[in-house]
Amino acid sequence: MSNNYQAEKTITAIFQNEKQVDTVINRLLDRDVPQDHLSVMGRDFQSQTRISGFVTKKDVILGGLRSGAIFGSLFGSILSLLTGVGVLFIPFVGSVVAAGPLSSLLLGAATGAIAGGAGGGLASVLSTWGMPEDKATLYETRLKAGEFIVMAEVPDNRSGEYILLMESAGGQEIHVTDATLPHPCPGRCESPEDLAIEVKAHLSEDAQKTFIERYNAVFDETNDEMKAEQAAWETIKEVYTEDENGVWTKEEKKAALV
Numbered sequence: 001m002s003n004n005y006q007a008e009k010t011i012t013a014i015f016q017n018e019k020q021v022d023t024v025i026n027r028l029l030d031r032d033v034p035q036d037h038l039s040v041m042g043r044d045f046q047s048q049t050r051i052s053g054f055v056t057k058k059d060v061i062l063g064g065l066r067s068g069a070i071f072g073s074l075f076g077s078i079l080s081l082l083t084g085v086g087v088l089f090i091p092f093v094g095s096v097v098a099a100g101p102l103s104s105l106l107l108g109a110a111t112g113a114i115a116g117g118a119g120g121g122l123a124s125v126l127s128t129w130g131m132p133e134d135k136a137t138l139y140e141t142r143l144k145a146g147e148f149i150v151m152a153e154v155p156d157n158r159s160g161e162y163i164l165l166m167e168s169a170g171g172q173e174i175h176v177t178d179a180t181l182p183h184p185c186p187g188r189c190e191s192p193e194d195l196a197i198e199v200k201a202h203l204s205e206d207a208q209k210t211f212i213e214r215y216n217a218v219f220d221e222t223n224d225e226m227k228a229e230q231a232a233w234e235t236i237k238e239v240y241t242e243d244e245n246g247v248w249t250k251e252e253k254k255a256a257l258v
Helices: 018-030 057-062 074-080 101-110 118-129 133-144 156-168 205-222 225-239
Strands: 009-015 038-042 086-090 094-099 148-154 172-177
Touching: 009 018, 009 133, 009 156, 018 038, 018 148, 018 156, 038 101, 094 101, 101 118, 101 148, 118 133, 133 148, 133 172, 148 156, 156 172, 205 225
Parallel strands: none
Antiparallel strands: 009 148, 009 172, 038 094, 038 148, 086 094
């Protein structure tokens, strides 16, 4: 997270094409929104093969995936400016590329941290985060149709300015959420208190410790929050079982794996 920048709200908008996305991202950067407070998601693939896991930003920028998915020009330019680029399969939408804090929200859903897994699709994830269900459903529909979602985390006292900026760049269906997107930890996790509530609420005390240990090990090696979070959730799924309340809790049948 950027120092001296207090993001308090998230502005979300739909953009119809890559040129508009390029324009709005560059304008937001020029108006002092840090790159790690901007998110973009698009379904810009020729192949709808299910992709498991994530690829690195370098892989994205160089273009192409082993599955045969081909990225448009957007993913060789704008995404090079943003953080946490990843590839996910979202039910009812298909394979998408996501960058910025939004990728952490989607990763949490895909690993069972939000909305009981991603079975409910993007609309379920966004509505669980705090967006009205009708708006979340509309965003899912527009994304599936090939359009793009852009999110900007901004200070409350400048939200009006940024709304106008996004409108002037072609943004549609603009919505403001009175919250920022979840980050697993502010960099390195020093204690369970550092965990985002969206993560902590789905882990038992033992699972929190396991998550933090694995997260920190990967973060120290890569300095990449997304990779660290992905590795931490993979470990949780190997060692713990999710109960009926969506909390990952150790059971005897998995205790031997610890």
